[in-house]
Amino acid sequence: MAYMTDRKRATGRGAAGSGTEHFWHMTVTSVALVILTPLFVFVVGPAIGKPYADVALHFANPFNAIVTALMLVVGFNHFRHGAQTAIEDYSDGLTRKALVLATICISYAAMATGLFALARLAL
Amino acid sequence: MPDVNRGKRPLSPFMLGPYYRLQITSVSSILTRITGLAMLVAALLIVWWLLAASAGPEAFERADGVLTSWIIDIVMTLSVLALWYHALAGLRHLYWDTGRGLEVATAERLGIAAMVGSVILTLITILLV
Numbered sequence: 001m002a003y004m005t006d007r008k009r010a011t012g013r014g015a016a017g018s019g020t021e022h023f024w025h026m027t028v029t030s031v032a033l034v035i036l037t038p039l040f041v042f043v044v045g046p047a048i049g050k051p052y053a054d055v056a057l058h059f060a061n062p063f064n065a066i067v068t069a070l071m072l073v074v075g076f077n078h079f080r081h082g083a084q085t086a087i088e089d090y091s092d093g094l095t096r097k098a099l100v101l102a103t104i105c106i107s108y109a110a111m112a113t114g115l116f117a118l119a120r121l122a123l
Numbered sequence: 124m125p126d127v128n129r130g131k132r133p134l135s136p137f138m139l140g141p142y143y144r145l146q147i148t149s150v151s152s153i154l155t156r157i158t159g160l161a162m163l164v165a166a167l168l169i170v171w172w173l174l175a176a177s178a179g180p181e182a183f184e185r186a187d188g189v190l191t192s193w194i195i196d197i198v199m200t201l202s203v204l205a206l207w208y209h210a211l212a213g214l215r216h217l218y219w220d221t222g223r224g225l226e227v228a229t230a231e232r233l234g235i236a237a238m239v240g241s242v243i244l245t246l247i248t249i250l251l252v
Binding site: 033034045046048049051052055059068072075076079082083086106114117118121 | 156159160162163166167169170172173174176177178180183184187190191199203206210213214216217220248251252
């Protein structure tokens, strides 16, 4: 490490300092969502509007619960990074930082809440 | 040359209309962003509905009442349209990322396809779900 020049340390990391990590993350979650989205629409969709007993039974099914859990984790992660790009395009300074922080908090809070609810329903 | 107008330049979405003519490519691009952000509302509603279901019948009745109300029904239907549009536009981006389909005519055709496709998929979803 002591022999690394500043130039060498910066190469390939770009203005954000994290290289193509953000872009790659969006690619990975996009591909996952191509599969998860139709599954989610046709797994969770029919349950919305059903009475309590049916909904409870619906998420007791392992496949339904796992698809929903994956959608929560991957979906909110995809949202977090996508919304960050939008925020960074239209705002700067403290506003930008506050909005990105709020997005991260909302995404993880919603993800955790959804997973907690699923666990209680499924188990 | 130093940028003397730093910070006061018009930003991309506000360039549409007054400065740039609306095109299939720019409209389909901004729609991808709008649909992606707008889906947060439906996502939070579904999370709330899941939490209510896990809390018990009384809490569920409240959430179910809201989710089946006509106004939220409209929100959810529009969100399904947004979801399918965003998914198809995302597929277009994955295709573009391979270096293909970047010619203007192809890009415009893909944009129209995403718009028409999302309406068709929404109708199928309404019929099946």
